[in-house]
Amino acid sequence: MLAQAFPEAQITALEINEGALLDAQYNIKQSPFAHRIELLKQDFLSYKPSEAFxxxxxxxxxxxxxxxxxxxxxxxxxxxxxxxxxxxxxxxxxxxxxxxxxxxxxxxxxxxxxxxxxxxxxxxxxxxxxxxxxxxxxxxxxxxxxxxxxxxxxxxxxxxxxxxxxxxxxxxxxxxxxxxxxxxxxxxx
Known part of the structure; x- marks a missing residue:
């Protein structure tokens, strides 16, 4: 929904739960916005982005x-x-x-x-x-x-x-x- 609402956005998604990660991977692949979404198996507490959001x-x-x-x-x-x-x-x-x-x-x-x-x-x-x-x-x-x-x-x-x-x-x-x-x-x- 964010990718649809913001057509220029590059999206980084973090997920720590394996089951939710698999669901998210499937949903992203089905989306026309998949090329703008990066999904990481990552704990937010240890995430170090290369640039600010x-x-x-x-x-x-x-x-x-x-x-x-x-x-x-x-x-x-x-x-x-x-x-x-x-x-x-x-x-x-x-x-x-x-x-x-x-x-x-x-x-x-x-x-x-x-x-x-x-x-x-x-x-x-x-x-x-x-x-x-x-x-x-x-x-x-x-x-x-x-x-x-x-x-x-x-x-x-x-x-x-x-x-x-x-x-x-x-x-x-x-x-x-x-x-x-x-x-x-x-x-x-």
Whole structure:
């Protein structure tokens, strides 16, 4: 979807889980954008890019190390913060160092809605500020996710207000909301 949305982008994708890596390889090969996507079996914590990124997108481990317990099995690594592994603090600190200083460069995250305050704190500590926060509900009044965008905090620049919005995916009758349908329309036949 990123390759489709940004026709000039060269994309580097990192995946640590072998099963997810195989799925990603298959999906990329089926894509008309495969020539612009590099997939690496790589832990984000040890990744050293040769140049800075204008955009970093992540669906990081989202269960707090001290909160809910991730389900058993291979998915736990992707869902549960690890004391020695990837967590939101490390993700934000490493991403800040990997982001270019170009205007508009950003780190975009998909996290549970209840991690918003954690993200705000970690961003300040990493020298990042929020650009936008979208609180996503699966149904009306049932918030589940936060889509957030973070950029370098420039202390010499004027105050910039964060764009805060809400998106409800489905109406009460379980049919897609118009906003959700509009958002996905460029990606569907």
């Amino acid at each position: 204008d955009l970093i997108v992540s669906n990081p481990p989202y269960f707090s190390a001290t909160g809910a317990i991730a389900p058993d099995g291979g998915r736990a690594l992707a869902r549960q913060e690890q004391s020695e592994g990837l967590n939101l603090v490390r993700l934000m600190n490493l991403s800040q160092a990997m982001l270019s200083r170009q205007d508009g460069s950003s780190l975009c995250l998909i996290t549970p809605l209840d991690r918003e305050m954690d993200l705000r704190l970690y961003a300040c500590e990493a020298g990042l500020r929020s650009q936008s926060l979208c609180r996503v509900s699966s149904l009306p009044n049932k918030g589940v996710r936060l889509l957030s965008s973070w950029t370098h905090l420039e202390l010499s620049s004027a105050y910039c207000r964060s764009d805060i919005s809400e998106l409800t995916l489905h109406k009460s009758d379980q049919t897609p909301s118009q906003a959700y349908a509009d958002l996905l329309s460029p990606f569907l036949p």
